[in-house]
Each structure stands twice: as structure tokens, then as C-alpha cells.
Amino acid sequence: MTLQQQIVGNAMQMAVCTLKPGQTVYCEAGKFLFKTANVSMETRLGGPGSAPRQGGGPGGQGGGMGGLLRQAMGTAMQVGQRALAGESLAFQYFTAAGGEGTVGFAGVLPGEMRALELNGSRAWFAEKDAFVAAEESVRFGIAFAGGRQGMSGGEGFILEKFTGTGTVIIAGAGNFIDLNPADFGGRIEVDTGCIVAFEEGIQYGVQRIGGLNRQGIMNAVFGGEGLSLATLEGNGQVILQSMTIEGLANALKKAQGGDKQGPTGGMFSTHVG
Template sequence: KKKVSFASPYPGKIIAIDLTHFNGKFICQKDAFLCAAKGVSVGIEFSKKLGRGLFGGEGFIMQKLEGDGMAFMHAGGTIAKKELQAGETLKVDTGCIVGFSQTINYDIEFIGGIKNTVFGGEGLFFASLQGPGTVYIQSLPFSRLAGRIVASLPRGGSSKGEGSLLGGIGDLLDGDNRF
């Protein structure tokens, strides 16, 4: 036996799934797949509805994991595993989906209203996931994390004054005489 190690591309959590528990197929967000054991193939899963592709953004092109081995997905923030019963529906932001079993009925819905259009935050569309089946969701998709990092960067070459005491000493030695 040999061992292999792998790491996530950005801060988050790794989710291990055994495809034999999902009848050999699992659908995941296009940037969620991390790696898989021999015997697992990775393909593209297209939405069956054209409207999803035009308006759904992240939810249109998904990855399908097929086979009989272990697969690993990566997600950001808090991860929740939901077991939906037959007919039970979960509505989430499209970017918050990590993956779901093939038994889930997946659709994208427009969130109407002017308030949602102006103040909606991540977008104007929700994913509607209807059971039975398993769904993994994340609280901090990479696109949202990247947006928050960019928004917190200093603008105009000035520092926000954040950092440790050592950072302040470094600024002083570097000729920054703000003290």
C-alpha cells in the first residue's frame, strides 16, 4: 500500500464521498472536485434546461463523478450535509452548492422583486433542490471569499493600519514616519 497526500487550493474543508453509496454517480459544482481514487471518472453534467445556462451562472455546468471509488470535494466555510426526503425542497444560492446525489431534482429559479434585484447580494437566482437524496452545501464559496478579500485590500497604495506590532516596527524601519 502507498499513501498520497493532497491539499485544498484555498482555505476550506475536504469532503470525502464513497460513490458506491450514491449508486456510482454524484454531481458537484465545477470548482468543488479535488481528486478521486482509481476507478472514478470525471465528466461534465449539463443542465437539461437552457434557461439555467443563460441565467443561472455557477449552476449550469456541473461536474459528474462516476465510478465505484472514493472522491474528494472541497468547499469553503461551514459545510452542511442535508438528507432530503421525497418532495422536500431546499432553496440556496447557486454558489453555495457543493454537490448532490443523482436522485436530486435540480432547477434554478428567478428571485423576483425590485428589492432582491437591488439588494440581492450574490445574485438574482436560487437553486431549488428537491429530494429524495443527499445535498452538500457551503457557506463561503470561493467566489464570495475572493470578493471579500479584494474588497478589504488597501486602495491607492496606502495601508489600512492593520497588522501586528512587528509590522509597525517594519514600517518605521522602512522610512514610514507616521508614528
């Protein structure tokens, strides 16, 4: 079933989904806003398909102890991946009963939301925390880009992967910008914090700019250690956001006077006496 949804709002958008009887949608913890009384809510550790099914068949209770053990191991691996990536360990599932139901979701930052439609031919990858909600027919996974660097959980290395068919709702900070590297010679370079999502087929990498040169020393003195650039190559849709989480945090810190140093604080202090 196609997920009927409407994205409303301006500076802080939300997605209002209308569920048909028996239709299920799931979200990450902290993204749920409201629901009608006929929509049930259940918390599960595993993603779609990881909970035991009723009846026989592959992956169901009819598979015996072997099937249950495989399900348990699959759920444990999925939870372990999410813990390693710093994601919430549980999903919340919402199912309509006794007629149509309504449930609302939102991201955690001021900005846009987007509904992506998966038809099974291509997966989508999204940056950590971009995921808001999806139909139960959409499978959620964690992809570590950059090999061992991905284990560190650094920005730009942990990706969320969506496969299957159905609707996925994502969110970002600021406004969305849609690009295709093929329109720019096949390659674009962007701040890792600006990436929201991209289609399968786009080659993704991360390079570090800034070393022990003059610029690198200046970055270190003033609180940075260089700049990470993501390289996106190929032919496919890329969604960027106009605001980074780091930029928003720095702006809020300055607005609250958090960047000010006392008479004895900071690297450079002034003494009057």
C-alpha cells in the same frame, strides 16, 4: 482497491493518500501537493479509461483502428466538454510502484474536504471546481443543468458527475453542512454558490429572483442583478458550504481597500471645493 486516505488540517485541509503497489489516483491540475519518489506522475487529456490499454479486449489496442478511433473521439468529446465548462483540460495520474507510496492533494480555498465512497448504485454531482482527486475506478464527467443556460457557464449550471466505484475527494469553502430535502418537506432552496455536492436522485434546478421591481433596481444600482437560487428536491444527501467564492472575493477586496472609490470614481462621488 479501496483508497486509503486521511484528511488533515483545520482552516485549510489536505488529503494524504497512501497508494498500494499498482494503485492509481488522479486529480485536476493545480490540486497536487506532494508525493514520494516511488509514485510516478503522468498527465493525460482524457479521464479514466480514455488512455489506450495494453493488450486486447474492448477499448484496447486489440480493437484495431476502429477501437483507437472510438477512443480518440471519446477523448476529444470529453476534452471539449471540459473546455466548454471552463475546467482544466488535463488530469494528473499518480501510480505507486515498488511498495506503498504517498501523495497529497488540497483544494484551492480555505475550507473542508470530504471523501465520498461510491458503490456503483448512485452517482454524485458536484459543483464546478469542487473535485480534488479520485481513484482510477471512478469515472469523471460533465453535466450541464438548465438546458441551454448551462452553455453559458453561469454559476450553478455546470456540474461535475462521478460514477463507478471507489473514493472521490471533494473540497469546499468554509464548513460543510449536510442536509436532506426529505427532512424539510421534500424541497430546499439555497444560494447556488453554497452547493458543493449532492447524490443522484436529487432534482436540481435554478430560479432567478429579482426583476424590474424596487428590489431589482436596488440590486442593479449597488452592483447586483438579482439572486440565483438553486432548488433541490427529493430524498438524498446534499452537501453545502458555509462560504461562497463570491463572498470570499468581496471580503478580500474590502480588506485591501478595493471597494473604495476615488473623488471622480464610482456612481456616487463627492466633490469638495
